[in-house]
Amino acid sequence: MENLSTLLGKYGDEGDKLLFKILNSGNFLEEIQNSEFKVQSSKLKIQNTEQIESGSAEVIPGCNDRLLDFRAMTPMIAEKGLRYDLTVPFARFVVQRQNELYFPFKRYQIQPVWRADRPQKGRYREFFQCDVDVIGSNSLLNEVELVQIIDEVFTCLGIRVTIHLNNRKILAGIAEAIGLPDKLTDITVAMDKLDKIGLEKVQEELAGRGIGREEIERLTPILTLEGENDEKFGILTNFLSGSETGLKGLEEMRTVLMHLKELGLNNRFNFDTSLARGLSYYTGTIFEVKAVGVTMGSICGGGRYDNLTGIFGLPGMSGVGISFGADRIYDIMNELNLFPETLKAATRVLFINFGNEEEKYCLKVLTVIRKAGIPAELYPDPVKIKKQMEYANRKNIPFVVLIGNDEMKSGLLTLKDMHSGEQEKLTLGEIIRKIDN
């Protein structure tokens, strides 16, 4: 949980709307009852109508001449909110602990975050993010390292991905180049949809967002930019020649790509000028990772933020970070059947429970076998053997040991291989050796 003042204004207007606000504890409504938020309509008649229409105020039922102004009321009843991501709280943390940390400071963090959004496929109210950030270094080597992490993580998980890279400075440069620096957000939001809705629809959307026909035409070569990275750089260098910011972004991009090329990554990476990313605090490189062959939004994303700590009073501290969406990754692994079978069978051997005497004997054997590093369990109740065997079968436990009267007397235990169905009498040592393979 964070103070709303920490969270508000960091994620854009849409993000502010999606913050989960937490009601204050205590009898806050009483305060509202006597407060100035109930106002006479005679004073505010015009504003009232507007506010009611815009949804920011509502007439109190049975009190025709009074209304509540929600916008003014919210800070009074909700001072805190659930964290929207891990990056902004991290920036707050860094500022508060600035004297205890050595920089560049690196950290990872895995925690739930919340969005007050309508849930749907791949989109949850609460979900886990896994963040990796480096703060206090401008070096582009950090960007390179993060991409290596992405590559390694998804290689380990067995998910094939494409890593999309872009730079906010390039986007700013593009907006500048067509003479509409103020329309940066509108342009990028529209451009971001390119692979989803196609060129024509993007052009329509741009027009709908108040971009003139001439500007859209100038933008089109950038929208349709394809081919090898070198070609893209050529065209963009030309296009951005008037924008210092844009050229700087290009240079950064070129450096990052140059390093990545030499690393021999397992997954593909791609300079993607249509990549925008919504979070408003990014200022340099931006990343987004998509799984190949599944319909799912991005499963990892991030970027560089130059001034996130500045908002909390520590300027000049640049950071770069990424965040894995654990829930989406889980969904994909389920869909692609990537969870290994061995996960389903934690136990290697089950001891059948025959009753009191046998239990005691089994517990001792169990201790020995566990000390040998073999995950084992004793069925907790002396129920029918059939039931216990069924349990082993259903849980994919590969071995079962039966210890009854005969076995206790002879010291030779019955081991059953659930796969082949064969069973034999062996000493404990032999059993351990057999199961351990």
Next chain:
RNA sequence: GUGGAUGUAGCUCAGCAGGUUAGAGCGUCAGAUUGUGGAUCUGAAGGCCGUGGGUUCGAGCCCCAUCUUCCACCCCA
């Protein structure tokens, strides 16, 4: 925030223009086999048909409200 769906057994779903006692498959439990799993057969348990109201002689089915969950858009992880 906008639009569209959904809710019946533990799970997946049927359900006739409104018509007696609401069904199936899977699962669970018991038995055929009292120290042996996967197969088969036999039997059983399990339901305020999301909730509240209404229409009707009669509502799982029609109407209204409400809640849940899902999907698309917006936006985004």
